[in-house]
Amino acid sequence: MQNFWKNALQWLDERLGLNELYQNLLDRPEPLGNWWNTLGSASLFLFLLQVATGIFLTVYYNPSPDHAYDSIQYIMNEVAFGWLIRGIHHWGASLMVLVVIIHMLRTFVTASYKYPRELTWLVGVGLLLLTLGMGFTGYLLPWHQMAYWATTVGTQIAGSVPFIGEFILRALRGGPDLSALTLQRFFAAHIWILPALMFALIGLHLYLIIKHGESHFPDKED
Amino acid sequence: MSGSNRFSRRDFIKVTTGAIGGIIAAGVGIPSIGYLLAPALRQDQAGKSVVVANLSDIPIGIPYPFSFTITRINGWERTANVFGGFILRKSEDPQDLLVLSSRCTHLSCRVNWDEQAGGFLCPCHDAMFDKEGKVVHGPPPEPLGHFEYEIDDAGNITIIPIERKGE
Known part of the structure; x- marks a missing residue:
């Protein structure tokens, strides 16, 4: 029996290159580091947790002004473990922003953004902005007073850009006012557009990290 | 690992990571099942005549x-x-x-x-x-x-x- 599994695994490995994948992804050599080096993995973990809990939330959430608030009340009070799923998504969002920013600061302080990792840094900046975008769009979805006014203010700030501000404001809100269209497009951005971009950039970010390996801490020579 | 009593640092990390990952996955995964099925498990109230x-x-x-x-x-x-x-x-x-x-x-x-x-x-x-x-x-x-x-x-x-x- 043991032989059977061994053979099956080998059969798969020859065709999928599982061992190679495992070596490259999870068992690659690392320079001497410390806990600060784990923040990228922590960000990835939080992202996946947000994806999972976010998918679950869409099972009950309804992005319309009539029902958004009620559907969240329903999730919190009626659905089994709804409070847990939403709680993880809510706190995970704040934590992810925090972890991503500290991750960026660590990269900056240890000068890990230098040759040949400039693109990794640039992609990372894109990911930081997308994370903030997720926070901004997700904040409106509960459609309570705080969400409504925060987004009123937030879009108004975007509207203060010279010359094209008015256009940006209208594009964000889907019109001059905060409305059902705003909620719907923020929802679309939050669950489709931004996550799709994030998946793509995370893929690129990871590819670059695996390709170049992780940078060692600078020493006196550097 | 197998056959030897020595438990290396690497193996310890691997096992610990796997175990903690498993606990987290179960912690989110098991409640999720209840979460998804909650409306299906609700008892219908008997209708008023x-x-x-x-x-x-x-x-x-x-x-x-x-x-x-x-x-x-x-x-x-x-x-x-x-x-x-x-x-x-x-x-x-x-x-x-x-x-x-x-x-x-x-x-x-x-x-x-x-x-x-x-x-x-x-x-x-x-x-x-x-x-x-x-x-x-x-x-x-x-x-x-x-x-x-x-x-x-x-x-x-x-x-x-x-x-x-x-x-």
Whole structure:
């Protein structure tokens, strides 16, 4: 029996290159580091947790002004473990922003953004902005007073850009006012557009990290 | 690991990572199952009884249609569904009644009384039930369901809106 599994695994490995994948992804050599080096993995973990809990939330959430608030009340009070799923998504969002920013600061302080990792840094900046975008769009979805006014203010700030501000404001809100269209497009951005971009950039970010390996801490020579 | 008592640092990290990852996955995964299934596991409340007709309006021997609305709260919304049926007075005796549901026992379409055919016809798959709800032909596996009823002194017929299996 043991032989059977061994053979099956080998059969798969020859065709999928599982061992190679495992070596490259999870068992690659690392320079001497410390806990600060784990923040990228922590960000990835939080992202996946947000994806999972976010998918679950869409099972009950309804992005319309009539029902958004009620559907969240329903999730919190009626659905089994709804409070847990939403709680993880809510706190995970704040934590992810925090972890991503500290991750960026660590990269900056240890000068890990230098040759040949400039693109990794640039992609990372894109990911930081997308994370903030997720926070901004997700904040409106509960459609309570705080969400409504925060987004009123937030879009108004975007509207203060010279010359094209008015256009940006209208594009964000889907019109001059905060409305059902705003909620719907923020929802679309939050669950489709931004996550799709994030998946793509995370893929690129990871590819670059695996390709170049992780940078060692600078020493006196550097 | 196997065969040797020595447990290396690398193996320790691997096992610990796997274990903690497993705990986190279970911590989110198991509640998620309950989360997804919660509305399916909810118990339906027994419906309040409704007055559907008055005895004096019902002819003897001809099925008399009635309908009633039940409002349920589903999630964050009230949903009103219309249900219907037919009351058959088999004889002059006010207690000799049959209150049939109009829900076809095949795939839940609504049957209609057809005077010419002398039976209930289902528009979906050409089934036919007789006056008392028994299957004449077509795919339905069992007779039409019925409702339990009460009649007060004024002749008002009250039903409990839970369908019982036809006999």
